[in-house]
Structure formats: C-alpha cells, structure tokens
Amino acid sequence: MNGIILKDDARYDHCENYLKNSGYTFDADKGSDFIIFPFKGDVNFCEYDGGFFAGLEKGTPVFTGVSNAKLAAECEKHGLEYHAMIEEKCVAEKNAVPTSEGVIAYLIANRNETIANSRILVIGYGICGSDLCKRLKGLDAKVYTVVRNTAKEDAARKDGIVPIYLPQLFEKTVFDVIINTVPTRLLCNKSLHKTDNAMMIDIASSPYGFDIEYAKKLNEKSALLPGIPGKFAAKTAGEILGEYIHRVLQGRKRK
Secondary structure, eight states: BBEEEEEEEEEHHHHHHHHHTTOOOOTTOOSSSEOOOOOTTTOOOSSOOOOHHHOOOOOEEEEEEEOOHHHHHHHHHHHHHEGGGSSSSSHHHHHHHHHHHHHHHHHHHSSSSSSSSSSEEEESHHHHHHHHHHHHHHHTTTEEESSSHHHHHHHHHHOEEHHHHGGGTTOOOSSSEEEOOOOOOOOOOOHHGTTOOOOOOOOOOTTOOOHHHHHHHHHTTOEETHHHHHOOOOOHHHHHHHHHHHHTTTOOOOO
C-alpha cells in the first residue's frame, strides 16, 4: 500500500520508518491508499481542497493526530475513513507513558527541589492524568488530583491519590507544582493568585487550563508543554502511531 505523509512533528519521521519497515511505501508518483495529515491538524485546505478529497477512492483511510473539524467534515462528505489518532483509546493509553516521562523530565530539569515530598496537583484524572499521578507517586511525591465526579474520586483513592473537587481546591493545601491535563479553562487569573507562585504546567490542548502568560509572571518556570512525546520520546511516540495506522490498514483496529 502506498501513502502520503505530511510531516509537522518529529514523531512522523519514526512513524514513517515504522510503516516502511512494515512494507508500506510513500511514493508521490503512485496513487494514495491512505493519507497521514499533519499531526497538529493544520491542513492546507487550499492545496488539499474539495477536489482532492473527491478524487480519493471511497473508504480511503485519512489520519491526523489531533481532531480537525473541517477535515472530519470533508471525510464524511466524500465517504472517507477519518481517524484522529490521539483520541483513540489504544493510542492515548500508550501515549500517556512518554507524556508522563516528559513532564517528569521537565520538573527535574527546571526545579531545585526533588520530586520526592513535593506537593503536586494534577488537574484531571483521565488516561493521561491518572498515569502521571501514579508515576509521580512512585517517585514519592505527595500527589493530589482534581476530580469532577464520584467515579473519578473512587478511582483516585484506589490508586492512593488524594482527590479534590474544584470548589475546594485551595482551601487546605498549598502546592509546589500544578499540572493541567484538561483542555478547558478551569483556573482564572484570580485563582492563580491563590497558588502561592506554584510552578504551573499545562499539557492539554487549546483552550488550555489557565492563562500561561499570566502564570509565568507568577513563576517564570511555568510552561505550556504541548506535544511532549514528540519532544522527549519521539521514536517511541512515532512507533505508537505507526502501529495504530498499521492495525487500521490491516483491518485489525483494536476496539
């Protein structure tokens, strides 16, 4: 099978290598059996317009990293198979590992205190948040997480993580580090003043969990860290994508 890959991320170099080693080709002079659009979803719709999509065989798999509403609409309109890879559970679960390791690497490189005994709050206890919490706890941090329902509360307690609901966030505990994993603005600038100048890290996608520029005024080490796997573990993260694409193309997509 021959495909097109439009690279915008270091992960795609390793994704391409994985697929080539699995027998796929990327020859611009051949037809396209599948297309891998930019990971960040930044598609040039002037070049890849309606005529381009209309020229593809129905059912052609179209991949991107994060979701792109216009690309999804074009695929639906022209009967193409659309895959936003990072939203697939099997990809997200594997991707959580390099994400967590990247966050930990940033903490070690940018703080003058150990992770052990640090009070670290992780906003969100989904696939990424829960993996990060457990790895931080394994390094003897005092780990807390913001939850929104009793199911997440119970899951956190079971893992030995202290759950906190948003309204009670700053009532009792002062945190050394706050890490957001939720793509929703949960902390306003007024709330940031209650963080006691904690290091603020956001690893979610837009619109993010707080105003990063304002957070940097309170703590210059605060950072927006999008696409962590592509920066800290590009080979592993790229191979995760390649494996997923291979499964889809072979008709063995894991449920």
